Amino acid sequence: MADSRAPALRAPPGACDSGIHIYDPAFPSLPGTRAPAWAIVAAYGEVQRRLGTSRTVIVQPTAYGTDNRCTVQAVAALGAEARGIAVIEPGVTQREVERLHEGGIRGARFQMLPGGLLPWEALEPVARRIAAFGWHVQVQMDGRLLADREALLASLPCPVVIDHVGKFLEPVPIEHPGFQALLRLIGTGRCWLKLAAAYEVSKSGPPLYADVGALAAAAVRVAPERMIWASNWPHVGVSAPQDDPILLDLLLHWATDEATRHRILVDNPANLFGFGPVAAAR
Numbered sequence: 001m002a003d004s005r006a007p008a009l010r011a012p013p014g015a016c017d018s019g020i021h022i023y024d025p026a027f028p029s030l031p032g033t034r035a036p037a038w039a040i041v042a043a044y045g046e047v048q049r050r051l052g053t054s055r056t057v058i059v060q061p062t063a064y065g066t067d068n069r070c071t072v073q074a075v076a077a078l079g080a081e082a083r084g085i086a087v088i089e090p091g092v093t094q095r096e097v098e099r100l101h102e103g104g105i106r107g108a109r110f111q112m113l114p115g116g117l118l119p120w121e122a123l124e125p126v127a128r129r130i131a132a133f134g135w136h137v138q139v140q141m142d143g144r145l146l147a148d149r150e151a152l153l154a155s156l157p158c159p160v161v162i163d164h165v166g167k168f169l170e171p172v173p174i175e176h177p178g179f180q181a182l183l184r185l186i187g188t189g190r191c192w193l194k195l196a197a198a199y200e201v202s203k204s205g206p207p208l209y210a211d212v213g214a215l216a217a218a219a220v221r222v223a224p225e226r227m228i229w230a231s232n233w234p235h236v237g238v239s240a241p242q243d244d245p246i247l248l249d250l251l252l253h254w255a256t257d258e259a260t261r262h263r264i265l266v267d268n269p270a271n272l273f274g275f276g277p278v279a280a281a282r
Contacts, residue, residue, distance in 0.1 A: 007245035009252055011052035012262050014278035016269035019085075019163070019196055019230030020044060021061040022074035033063035033115075039234040041077045047233055047244050053265075055275055059085040059138070060109055061236070065117055068100065075104040083273040085109045085138050087117060090125035101133050106273050107161065112141040120149075124156065131158040136192070136272065143168040146181040159190050159272070161228070164197040165219070171203055171211035174218050186223045192272060193219050195254060195264070196230035199242060207246055208253060216254040220264070224255065227264045228272060 022041055029035035048056065056078055060071045068086040075084040085107040086100050108126050110118055118126075127137050136159035141149065143166030153160050166182050173179075185191040195216050198209035220227055229251060235242040255261045266278060 005245055007051060007248040009249050009261070011248070012266055014055060014270065014275070015051075015053045015265040016055035016057065016228070016273070016275070017048065017051065017053045017231050017233070018057045018228040018269050018273070019059050019194055020056060020233045021236065022058050022070060023061060023063065023234075024070045024073070027064060027067065027070040029063040030065050033061075034236055035061070035063040036234060036236060039236075041074050044233060047231065051231065051244060051248050055081045055083075055269065055273075057083045057085060057106075057230070057269070057273055060087045062087075062111055062115060062117065068105070072100065072103040072105065081275065083275070088126060088129075089118065090122050090129070092126075092129060094129075097129060097133060101135075106134070107136045107138050109138045110140070112139060113167075116140075120152070123152065127156040127158045134274070136161055138163055138194075140164060140167055143182060144170065144172060144176070144178045146178040146185070150181040150185060153185055153191065154188060159192065160185070161192045161194055161272070162186075163194050164200060164232070165193065165195055165212055165216050167197075167201060168212075168215070169201055171201060171215070174214065179215060179218075183219065183222050186219065186226045189226070192226045192228060192268070193223075194228050194230050195220075195251070196247075197232040197235075198250065199235075199240075199247075200232075200238060209250070213250065213253060216250075220255045220260065224260045224263055225268065227255070228269050229264050 023035040023039040025037045071084045075082045084105045086105045138161040140163035198212035202209040202212045204210045
């Protein structure tokens with residue numbers, strides 16, 4: 001659960017937490033997955049108030065497979081300032097994609113690590129299905145393999161979001177081929193990087209996660225217009241409790257000027273997820 005203190009970074013109006021998961025015991029989870037019963041919309045509301053964010057993107061958790069009802073319901077509960085990322089299969093019908101779009105879904109998630117639901121072969125047909133709706137695909141994978149998948153990701157007919165600062169399962173130097181592939185993808189103008197979950201792979205540890213932070217800061221320098229930030233609440237999959245304000249404050253080190261942080265927290269997610277003018281944010 002989040003710490004009680006406020007972050008040092010004062011979130012600007014319209015700031016977006018671009019990736020959280022909501023779990024609800026009303027929906028059945030897949031066998032062998034973890035679905036914390038307390039990670040409901042009301043609990044996240046406390047985190048949101050502490051961080052000072054007003055917009056949210058809810059990412060379908062692996063625990064619910066392709067049953068996106070919990071995510072769609074949570075988007076509806078948070079209202080006009082929320083969007084969602086679903087998990088869909090290549091055979092999904094046009095009407096189902098339309099229904100999800102009407103429910104605030106704006107992307108399709110691919111978790112390509114062990115335990116993920118869909119294979120690489122599903123990526124291109126799903127991308128073709130969602131492109132007309134202005135959606136993107138969100139890909140979480142071992143960033144060390146990005147050079148092997150660079151051509152595929154660059155060829156997709158829709159934008160791509162790379163999750164978790166590339167999710168290099170062993171943090172790598174900037175010169176690593178996988179990170180260089182990530183920078184090239186971002187340089188196409190059609191790929192975004194989510195600055196989130198450094199704690200999942202960092203070897204140097206808190207509070208700065210310097211090994212992952214070096215990659216994040218390098219990416220921000222190259223393409224600040226393609227960066228988004230997320231808390232990754234409720235931090236399922238790690239045993240140590242996470243301090244959400246500290247995770248927001250990492251932006252003070254990764255993006256050292258206020259204009260860039262505003263772009264990452266407000267302008268970029270508004271562009272990517274289709275939020276309205278900041279004046280409309282509650």
